[in-house]
Amino acid sequence: QVQLQESGPRLLKPAGTLSLTCNVSGDSIVSSYWWNWVRQTPEKGLEWIGDIYHTGSGNYNPSLKSRATISVDKSKNQFSLQLRSLTASDTAIYYCARDKGPLNSQRGIFESWGPGTLVTVSS
């Protein structure tokens, strides 16, 4: 059974860059799944940030595309999120998640989630 775990700095300053890593265990990052980042705030609720395949192909929420980069590290069985030009509105719980299956019909169905990590942006 796949397990996901987010890690990274919890307190960041405005204008800085968020860097989070999702460690994957119980499955290979090069298996035929898409890997996602989702965030949650009390104000905006759940927001899909983007996804990535082990080939490096990915998609982003248009509202974050200019600031976000998702990448894969096959050697470490991890994928990562970078979010630049932070503001207080980026304060959120960040989750990594895996799609339900490799088929196109199974994309966007988030079956496995990490526990989430709270990131606070404050001066």
Next chain:
Amino acid sequence: EVVLTQSPAILSASPGERVTLSCRASQSVDSHLVWYQQRPGQAPRLLIYESSTRATGIPARFSGSGSGTEFTLTINSLQSEDFAVYFCQQSKNWPPMYTFGQGTKLEIK
């Protein structure tokens, strides 16, 4: 962007009751509608996908229905562990642009 509107925002019910939660999409998502349950301090948990298919390990008291723009999640015979927040999400967009509803909090009456 597909906007999902859930109603009601808060639903009060008693154990043993049957409840129905609603999710309306701003445009058709066919049957590409997903439901999650979120308990305090936990990540969302997949309940239903493709509008009506229960995820692995989800009890039969949870059922989903609908297509196009109107969807419902029904929970029969509420158990204490069912009091949580429920989110709908659409998985139709191509290229991917998945969106969530704002949630329905199911609380004990």
